[in-house]
Amino acid sequence: MFDHVVPQASSFAGGVDGLFWLITWIVGLWFIAAEGMFFWLMWRFRRRPGVPAMYVTGKEKHLKRWINIPHGLVLIFDVVIIVAAIRVWVDIKQTLPPADVTIRVNSQQWAWTFTDPGADGVLDTADDIRTTDELHVVTGKTYHFLLESKDVLHSFFIPAFRLKQDAIPGRIYTGWFKPTQAGDYDIQCAEICGIGHGVMGAKLVVEGADAHTAWLAQHANDGALATLTTPAPADTTKPAAPAAAGTH
Amino acid sequence: MAHATTHTVSHGGAHGGHHDEHWVKKYLWSTDHKIIAFQYLFTGMAMALVGAFMAYVFRMQLAFPGSNVPLWGVVSPGQYNALITNHGSIMIFWVAMPVLIAGFGNYLIPLMIGADDMVFPRINRLSYQLFLLSAIILLASLVVPNGGFGGAWTAYPPLSANRVYNTTPYGASLWVLAVAIEFVAFLLGGINFIVTAMNSRAKGMRAFDVPIVVWTIVIASILFMASVGPLIAGAVMLLFDQLAGTSFFNPNRGGDPILWQHLFWFFGHPEVYVVLLPAMGIVAEVMTVFARKKLFAYQTVIYTIIGTGVLSFFVWAHHQFVAGIDPRMANVFTVTTVLVSVPIAEMCFVYIATLYGGSIQFSTPMLWALAFLAEFLIGGVTGIYLGASGLDVFYHDTYFVVAHFHYTFFPIAIIAVFAGITFWFPKMFGRMMSDGWGKVHFWGTIIPFNAIFIPLFILGAYGEHRRIFDYHNFPHLATPEMQALRITATVALVVMLLFQPVFLWNFIRSIAAGPKADRNPWHANTLEWTADSPPPHGNWAELPECHRGPYEYSVEGRPTDFWPQDEQA
């Protein structure tokens, strides 16, 4: 919506922003009309000496219309908004275009681990590249992300993509995005996850194909042995002694 | 008219009260609905100070991260989380609910329906005592080893269920216990409100002769009773997960963290209407009196209130759009959520229409009532952005949400409450508050209020997520422009807080030495204004009868512009 501050860097970001403006126009006009009428009535019917108030039940047809007509219009505009909203939602959450690249996104207290399938394009092979708190993707490619959590609820939020999805321990969520604009952007954890929630940011680098290939080559031998990342069930009946509990 | 067979003479009023009661019995152990109302009111106000102080501390941290906050010190991440968690919990459960429902409900319902007290005075007393216990437990949870619970008022597991993750084992369990006991207190209280309003109305008072605020408090109580059950079950399950090794919400052992979310929000959404309804009731009472007007389409208002209440049960998962629910379900909830704006918009239109043809006096209570509408409209329309699932993908867990719900909750819990207190003060305490200082307090609250939360809308639109103690960890959120918005909000909060002593001073001083109030200083119609100011134990020596509706203002051909409900035809 304010793309000078939050750039539109994904294929569905424009749709989300468009929805914002549609709602703003509809709701904004109603809001101004309602508040305007409200303040005008306050002024018009302020107490004046010798002028009594009127006895109005609200059942009078010509007055009831002032409620019934806006009531009906609100309903119609609501339907417009609902249809627009569902279209954007279906695009982001109910479609899964075929993937060019599939990455794994792991969240835990308090870091993000990204697994890039590497040059062979297949996850869980020897050339996978695991990075912590930094994700590199290529403009124009369609990505599937496999989102998991090791411990509590986290949420994968990329404002520039207009993308958010909660990470739930014990489940793997498959979502998608397609970057459209190169640049460095924030990744945020958008679900409170403990005392380190405030340091759980990551960097998203959207780059052209060449830059990306160079990056892959640079990291070819880092963390190469990608292992299955679904955590073994922790025995939480007897919790270990709490780790150093922060500065308080 | 007292009939020979029906007792309309109350046991307290005839001899002007009992033998002198010991002050403990009179003020701490009373079963009088008015005293219990004050207990709830004052406890709620005290908790509001605690909640407001927490907001001050965490907003200072947000504006000046890492600084030494006066009256607190340096704010650690763990403390920050505990502050925001308990700020929210306190404001909803220990301020809004007790003041709006139990405070005003207890005070007004018997008086407005012409009864001498509630139907179950001892259960009423018990409900307050449980409530007080819950408040004490909540406060205790803040000072135990490892500090207060910091998992947000929504308390999602696994974070809330597992001490290894949340690092606040005592705080977390005490928090759950406090909330559970508070729920039981309000269930007990609710019985009284509902049954008293249904059964104990004055002779001649038909359903549509009952003032709107009684309707709204009763419907709110019904909503509460019908919605809180699953969360009580959930609270028991969470406590067991925390303390007894069960795994209701533990995905590693067959549980489901999303179950909690459903149990929480199934209650959580109706809960916002539980607090909205009484607030709207108060606003209606004030507006009709100070516009000298009948409430526009009173019956329609009742139906929209009931409609909103029913619909509110079908919108809860809009809090969970991105939480991992079936995406097809999200569409259902977008439909219901956006449509629930229809009855609420209707209510707002009807209130606005009530001004038409009026003779409006801008007294302090009226200023608050009008401000409620003006501000709540902002809260209401910004909810549409969040109910639209496609947009909520971006806005969920951002400051846009925070600003939205403060634009609804602040009018509900603060603005409407000030309207109610300044309006019924003469009845409650037999004195008048200063209208001049009331207006100073009003402007000193309303203007800064907007200056706090409009920046937060902008920050949310810029992608600022919630519950973060220091935005310097996020390069795109650490810009000077955004920090300036944070500082603006904090400064506005401090200004607003600095104006609150004006109210406290006005309130306390007026109780002690304000000009004496007569029975009906506002020339209102409803029955409470026919009792003494303040009413004695038993409210009236002879209980009134009802002869007309509550809003017969400015009836043509009458010598006065009001027509009390108990006046003979």
Next chain:
Amino acid sequence: MSTKTIATTRSATGVPTGRLAVWWVLVSEIVIFGGLLVSYIMHRLGHPEWAEEASHTNTWAGAFNTLVLLSSSLSAVLAHKAASHGDGKRAAALLRVTVLGGLVFLVVKSFEWTHEIREGFTLQAGGFWSYYYTAAGLHAFHVIAGMGLMLWVAGTAAKNEELHRVENVGIYWHFVDMVWIFLFPLLYIAK
């Protein structure tokens, strides 16, 4: 000093105040148990392996307890009948019989649970057991509360006072019964 207010004696709806109140209490209780049981049912459907855990509950004990509770509801109805005829002493005696039924229920349950815990089926033993003990435990808590209320009502009823309370406490007891009617198949029969 009596706190009975005039408000208590009025009845604009035609339904006596006490009875109206009990019905509203039941509304809130239905949602509490409803929330718990719906959660259980949904999880049970999603975890077919819980059937193995559930197979260890003692269906005969459950069935016997169902019989006990139903019989105690009968004595509660008879107590109401006596109260409506003004026979407070008889009503009190029948209420105490109902309490006895509750006691038998609790005794059987404690034998059940002791045996199950000894076998290793504790609260933490699995998802099914977590729900089993929580649901049945919450129910047992309501049984105990009901027994306490009935003894209190019986005390005043024996003096032929406040006889209307006999019916009201009976309504509460029937509800406690009804909850068990749901729990029994869910916890004992569905295997």
